[in-house]
Every structure is written in structure tokens, then in C-alpha cells.
Amino acid sequence: MKGSGGTEGGLGMFVVGFILAVLGLYFFFDSVRVRSDMGGLISGAFGGRGLGQTTSMGILFVPFLISVIALFQDATRRWGWVLLYVGLAVLVIEVLSRIHFFIDGKLTHLLGMMLLFGAGVGLMLRSYREATASRPPNREATASRPPKRESTASPPPKDDHGSRA
Secondary structure (H helix, E strand, O other): OEOHHHOEOOHHHHHHHHHHHHHHHHHHHHHEEEEEOOOOOOHHHHOOOHHHOOOOOHHHHHHHHHHHHHHHHOOOOHHHHHHHHHHHHHHHHHHHHHEEEEEOOOHHHHHHHHHHHHHHHHHHHHOOOOOOOOOOOOHHHHHHOOOOOOOOOOOOOEOOOOOEO
16 A cells, blocks of 8 residues: 555554644644734834824724725725725734734743654655665674775786686
8 A cells, every 4th residue: 555655654654743743733823822912013103102192903994994985986996996905904914013922831842842743744754755765774784794895906916826816
């Protein structure tokens, strides 16, 4: 039976590696916490004083709202489509810039997650090799054999009895 990558005997190793990698990723994503902050990229650029200070993103919805109204009135208005795309881009940038990720866990847990993921990926990659190619060579058999000499020199001269020295 052919395994992963068309090789012999790699399917079980691939499945074990896949499970380890998925577990490592799950534990990593489970330990990441997400929170949002007050100042985003656009609303935080106004500073913290006067009219520029904002605690909500409501003002950022105005271009989007104007473009929706304009497009429902006449969908052929080019400026309405441009304003819609700009408004959506501003909203996406603002939302993404307010999000902060941090890992809530111990260093040993992080190392364990990295070990699971790394071992899983290694096993999956190893499963693509042939089962016979993954075995290490027999060192005892190769150590007892003398190394082959490759010589380009001429053979030794013959002695009086016709044998080579």
C-alpha cells in the first residue's frame, strides 16, 4: 500500500505527525489572548486632546454610510464606489490596529507547544521518504570492510616467479 507522497510505509508516520502538529497549533492558539485598545491607527493619530480624542469608532462609519446612501440612490456613481472602498479600508485598518495579541502562559508550555509542532512537521516530512531509505546504514558492516583504493598508478612490477608484488 502506498503511503504519503506515493512512498511505501509512510502513512502512519504522516498521520501521527499531523496529529502532533495540529495539537501544537491548537494549544498555541488556545493560549493566545486578544484584547482591543483605545487608540487605533487612525483614531489614535488625532492625539488625546480636544476634538481629536475619541473613544468610539463611530466617526469612521460616516464615509461608509454616505457611500451606501449614494449607491442605493444611483449605483452608477463612481465616487460612491470609491468612497465605499475607502470607507471599508479605513474600518478594516482601524479594527485590526486596535487588536493586541498576547500569550497567556508559561515558557514551559510554549516550549511544549513548539516541540509538538516541530516534531509533527518533522514526522510528516519524514513520511515522504521511502521506508527503506529512512533506516540508518549498518555501521558494523561498513566498518569491517577495508576502504576501496582507487589508484590511477600503473600496477606493480612482476617478480621472478610471475606474481605481482
